[in-house]
Amino acid sequence: MAKPMHLEHQEAYEWPVSVYLFFGGFGGALIALAFIFHFFAATQSMIGLSVISGLVLFAIAGMFLVFFDLERPLNAVYSLNNFTKSGISWDVILIVLNYIGAILYVLPEYPNLPIIGGIGQALAPFQLFFGAIGAIAGFLFPIISGGLLAGPESIPLWHTPALPLLYLVTSFELGLAFIGSLFPVSGLVFTAFTGGIFALSLLTFGISFAYLEHTHNGPVEAKEGMHRMLKTFRFVLLYPLLGVLFPLVLSAYLLFGGAASGWEFPALAVTLFLGGFAVRNCVILNGIETYPWPY
Amino acid sequence: MSSQKERNVAARQSTSSRDVEWVPSICNFCSTVCNVRVGVKTVNGKKTAVKIEGNPNSPLNRGKTCARGQAGLRQTYDAQRLTTPLIRVPGSKRGEWNFRPASWEEAYGYVMQKLQENQVQPWEMSMVGGWTSCVFYMPLALSFVFSTGIPNIVASPMQQCVAAGHFGNDMVTGNFNFHDEVLADFENAQYIIFSMTNSGVAAASTSRLVRFAEAKKRGAKVIVLDPRLSEMAAKADEWLAIKPGTDSAFFLAMIHVMLRKGLYEKDFLIKHSNMPFLAMEHQGMVVPMMETNEQGFPTAFWVRDQISGEVRKLPGYSNTNAVDVDGKNIVPSLEVPKDFEFNGQKVKTIFQYMVEQSAKFTPAWAEQETSIPAATIERIAVEFGQTRPALVDPGWHGARYENILNTRRLQSIVQALVGGFDVPGGWMMSGEYREKLMHFLQAMQKGEQVPLLSLPGLQFPLTAAGKFFDPREWSHGHPSFAMAKSMSDKAEGKPGIIFPAFSDYGLDEAVEGKLMFNGEPYRIKALIMNAANPVRHFYPESRWKKLLTHPNMALIVAIDIVPSDTAAYADVILPNQNYIEREEPFIYGAGPSTDLAITTRFSAVDPHPQTKGTADILFEFVIGFGALDKFMETISAFTGYDLNDIKAEVGKATKGEQSFTKAMRNVSFKHHANNLKTTPEKLEVRLRKEGVVVVEPKEKLLEHAAICRHLPVPTPSGRIEIYSLLLAGFVQQQGYRVNWDPGLVYFPPQVNQEKKPNEFFFTYGKVPTVSYASTNSNNPILMALSKNKEDEFMGLWINPQRANLLNIKTGDVVTLENCQSGQKAEIKAFVTEMVRPDTVFMSSSFGTENPLLKFSAGVGTALNKIVPYQVEPIVSAFRSQEFTVRVTK
Amino acid sequence: MARYGMVIDLRSCVGCQACSAACALENQTPYWSDKWRTKVLDIQTGQYPNTGRYFVPTICMHCEEPACMTVCPSKATFKNDDGFVLVNYDTCLGCKACMAACPYGARYVYDKNDVRQAKEVYGEAAQHTKVHIDKCTFCQDRIALGMEPACVSTCPTLSRMVGDLDDPASAVAKAVSSGLAKPLRPDLGTNPRVYYIY
Secondary structure, eight states: OOOOSOOOBOOSOOHHHHHHHHHHHHHHHHHHHHHHHHTTTOOHHHHHHHHHHHHHHHHHHHHIIIIIIOSSGGGGGGTTTTTTTOHHHHHHHHHHHHHHHHHHHHGGGOTTSTTHHHHHHHHGGGHHHHHHHHHHHHHHHHHHHHHHHHSSTTOTTTOSTHHHHHHHHHHHHHHHHHHHHHSOOOHHHHHHHHHHHHHHHHHHHHHHHHHHHHHHSSOHHHHHHHHHHHHOHHHHIIIIIIIIIHHHHHHHHHHTTOOOOSSHHHHHHHHHHHHHHHHHHHHHHTOBOOOOOOO | OOOHHHHHHHHHOOOTTTTOEEEEEEOOSSTTOOEEEEEEEEETTEEEEEEEEEOTTOTTTTTOOOHHHHHGGGGGGOTTOOOSOEEEOTTOOBTBOOEEEOOHHHHHHHHHHHHHHTTOOGGGEEEEEOHHHHHHHHHHHHHHHHHHTOOOEEEHHIIIIIIIIIHHHHHHHOOSSHHHHEEEOGGGOSEEEEESOSTTTTTTOHHHHHHHHHHHHTTOEEEEEOSBOOHHHHTOSEEEOOOTTOHHHHHHHHHHHHHHHTOSOHHHHHHHBSTTOEEEEETTEEEEOEEEOTTSOEEEEEEEBTTTOOEEEEESSOSOSSBOTTSOBOOBOSOOOTTOEETTEEOEEHHHHHHHHTTTOOHHHHHHHHOSOHHHHHHHHHHHHHSSSEEEOOOOOOTTSTTHHHHHHHHHHHHHHTTOBSSTTSEEEOHHHHHHHHHHHHHHHHTOOOOGGGOOTTHHHHHHHHHHHOGGGSTTOOOOHHHHHHHHHHHTTOOOOSOOTTOOTTHHHHHHTOOEETTEEOOOOEEEEESOOHHHHSSOHHHHHHHHSOTTOOEEEEEESSOOTTGGGOSEEEEBOOTTTOOOSSOEEOTTOSSEEEEOOOOOSOOOTTOBOHHHHHHHHHHHTTOHHHHHHHHHHHHOOOHHHHHHHHHHHHTTSSOHHHHHHHHHHHHHHHHTTSOHHHHHHHHHHHSEEEEEOHHHHHHHOOBTTTBOOSSTTSSBOSSOHHHHHHHHHHOOOGGGOSSOOOOOOOSOSSOOTTEEEEEEEOOTTOOOSTTOTTOHHHHHHHHHTHHHHHSEEEOHHHHHHTTOOTTOEEEEEETTTOOEEEEEEEEOTTBOTTEEEEESBOOBOOTTSTTTBTOSOBGGGSOOOOBOTTTOOBOTTOSEEEEEO | OOOEEEEEETTTOOOOOHHHHHHHHHHTOOGGGTOOSSEEEEEEESOTTSOEEEEEEEOOOOOSSOHHHHHOTTOOEEEOTTOOEEEOTTTOOOOOHHHHHOTTOOOEEEOHHHHHHHHHHHGGGOSOOSOEEEOOOTTHHHHHTTOOOHHHHHOTTOOEEEEETTOTTSHHHHHHHTTSSBOSOGGGSOOOSEEEEO
16 A cells, blocks of 8 residues: 555544643552652651642543543543443543542541541551552553553554553653652652662653654554654653653762752653653644555 | 443434425536435424435436535525515615615516616616526526517526537537437446546536446446546546647547548448538538528438449438438448549548548647647547447536537547447437427428427527527517627627627627617616626626626616625515425426436425515516516417416416416426326326426337437438538638638647746636535535535645746645736645646636625635636637636745 | 445545535534534545546444444443444543544544534534534434435445345445455454445
8 A cells, every 4th residue: 555645633632631641640650659658668748748749630630631621521420331441431440549549548647637637547557458559540540541542553653552651650750750859858768769760761761762663663654643743843852852861861860979959859850740741742642543545 | 232221322313314205306506407305394393404315216316416416405594595675775886785675566666667767678688597597497588588579698508518518519419408418328338538527427417427437337448538637537547637628639639540440330420420421622611512492401412322333312301311312222332432523523422521631630640739649549549449339428518718619529520430329328318309309300291390499409599599699580670789799790890709699798898888789889788687696607707797887787686596796786686486495387308318207396395485486586577568468478489388378377376376486387287297198186296206207218219219310310411410511501601710610620729838837727627516506605515515625626736846846835825817818816726746737727616705605705716707708709608718827926 | 133334436436525415414414613424535646647536435434343332431332233333422421532542533523512503503403412422323213214324325426335244135245245345454453344445
């Protein structure tokens, strides 16, 4: 078949879906991280802030999905009908589990609050259990929601496992940078954070490269989509440069002995935020439909 | 599998066709006149048309209908429907939409008052009719003008189409309105050639498409000559991107090859054409040996009989050359020996002269003219000549170059060489045409006349238009202004128009008071326009806007359905019922259907109460002019309807018991019921149920009423005329001009061949989502489909080879300038490989201006902004793309 | 139960768009937003003078394994007993997962503006009174009435045929079993029931 003459841009998903994926992934990562912090003697405020930010992000993400993207928001009540097969149904379940897990996990951290404190104390023996639920749900969310894009074969630019993995890794990387900029971290925690960011940015680099290769050697619709992305200056600036290379270099510097002066984590958070949004939004906006026609 | 609940949900999703009543009608979105059924149901308390289907009983469109046919019903609900008569607000200018509602009495009163105030004489009025008026109201329109003494009808299909291209075919076959009288039998053809045809088949004429589709499915070979890759060309096995306007060279080369290689139906040519006639050379012209009567009709020809070797005399009008005047069977020769003499003259056969005349039209010569390789032309000629059935599409629209009549005539000659008339895979005459021919012949034998409207083929325009040309036909002694202008031209030593039938030639001079007849100005002061949009459909736009706004133009009446660009120039607008709403005053033949069939429209939904049918409007005008009796007599004389029936029914109408439309409809039903030996009531029931009734199937008709085999054609000689006697007659009357050379000639398009880099040949055409009828442009569905393909459909097609040189990209706004006239228009470019590099193409049916037409106003570019007024000399056909254009960014 | 399928013959299609118009009127699709259940693509290939031009009518393939049904969170997209893939207007969220998943571009949003416009144009006869994702229903209501889908019924070049794929005597079954009519992108595993001759 000769190269098709007109490739159509997909019309289903626009920027609200990228906000949903991004904030949801970021939120899920924060909740998972909050559980992990538990094992590293983290403070109550660190855990609490992670969980609450995570939940706020989920709320915003959910709002974006339901009210800014759905054509009929009030019908969202039907969204669990296809829980065996539909990615959106799974996402909804995961969001619910995230909420349940995260709230019930964090409540025991505040035994002195009026009324809630009592519930928190009662839940204390089960804290890790709920934490695990929240963590697993939070971990799965960027993957499953990335699977919304990657699942169907109809848009070759998206149809690769590299995409959900990329979203998973970048969510956690941003989570670490975010928490790191809100709390003064030092010593072992500092090393853990920078080491985590470094490892995740290496993974990001590797997965991005694999993704690039997939599209370059893949169907013409994927190749064309990737070319359109790479021709956009904004994308190239925000993701490969600011979102991948800069964190890799800076975290390596910090990890291998460089001194921190307090601007590094916020800088990482900002660049990872911009890059994270760019990689989701540009991928969505440059998705090109399969060209099934015989000419 | 779905749950019960889901199935119930699915069941609730209904389509428009549920619970409708189907009412038969005839589509009005082009002159293919497909039979349709309108689906009607009650919505919001009113009977509403919700869907259209093709009528499966139709021998034409076989139950199918195109996008225009489907979308057409929305015209009924156009928010801008004209629902009351409108009178221009005093002080406002023509061109402004500034009217006030009025009653019909007021409107008529206003018309009469204006005519009186300006002392408008009958010859100072003209009717202007669109194709709807021609096809559905011809008896009334013609009777109207003759009974009121108005010698002028400007009919918009003529100079653009019917007279233009069809007339060329008519010279050979004797037909008149080709697309209404002939259906090409694509489905049985094995080799089909198309030239300058797109909308006539692919874009879209459903009756042709259903047959062409069969041809494609059966693997017929299709050749398309077109400078651009039209929808038709997309279906070709070979698309020949011919240089615009040179198609006649291609056909001449085909004739050259076929005659020399014997690739013609010898038997057919001998028996049914004038190829075997003896002819001689006189002053460089080929002249057939013939005898004529006082009126100039031939009464005898001569051929050389192969069997006896003698020269035999043939009747002047016959379908066959196989029987001489003494009744003896003969076999005429196509060729006579060298230096053969007859009556002391050296003679040859027409065949031999045609072979001689075609000698110079070699494929190599044609390659120079057309840019199609000589080897290709030769190969196609041989393939065509060796394949049976082989078919040349007769073509439809024709008004592009001065040489189009010649081109279509040459196409018919090629068709004649393969004997393709009324045979499978050939050109099939309509049942109605056959019927007219048979009656005409029967009457001729009895020495009687048939009614004017029953005259077959060419007989009709020659007689009818002839009446308009002859001052003696009119009590006031004025012929049509077009003929007056032609006469005035000749008096000044200029060539006029030989046959300005229903033409606008001279209209501007007449309006300006510059046209002289018998020493006095022949003015036109008033126009009555019916379903016509000349501001858009004639050339150029500026001409009509000027004459419509001229101070000498005292009155403009427009009968229409929605506000058109032209209606904005009227003084009085009379609202017409649209085709879904109206009953028609007649039963009609089913267009070009090979079966003899009848059909009519039934009103599917109630019309707006203040709208009227055309018949009613014309009758009411006639009554206002005091010519009702004469009107009825003329209708009877022209149609053959019983005058007493007419008087009785019209009498009821004048008393208000029924509409005039109903009156004529009753007369027509009675007339047809009599012919079919049934009652009007039974006929109505049958027509309402079936929509179109086949009176006699084609198989039966072809047994005894095939042209050539059984019936002579309406050419002067009754035979298929390769050598055209009609054109020879023009030579006699007017002197020689290459346009009416009766033999084989070529004259190239008169366009600048040496062009600058930004200069192009200009072509235009239609797209399948538009309709050229007067006010069909505002259809929201059709406009949505057109806008969806805005680049292809509304852009100026330009090849990247030239576009790149000029730095033009798709979407750029460019200026299109007519290099000859200087007219300019702006249009968006569409850079495409689908057009010759030296040619540009634009679509013809966009550029509406009237802002009331909210879906189409301002969309696209109007063709007639850059086409000047230039006509060819036979029928004043428009030479509407005979110029080059400059494209600049 | 009949297994309905369609065969579209690209050899005869002339791109007249009668199908789009017929469907628009039959099913009240939002032509005012340039959205169609069935469209005709106009594809140009090659270079002058060897340019090709092809018309390809597109439509919902009513797949046996519809990708759209898998991803629908509310099961608004379902298959009825005749195997037609339909949308339940009541439970559709409008999440457009189906639009993204369909490899044939068969779906579009019948949004708020479209619903409002439909009410204006069609009044109480408006078929689409709720926002939903819309697509071809194979005119299953017409089929219930014994008619063909609107696009098939109107096609002037007889380029569309419907019939029972399981009935060996039907034209569609013959076209498919002979290999003349082929599905598009069979590698995607959707198993379409609309086949193309090209």
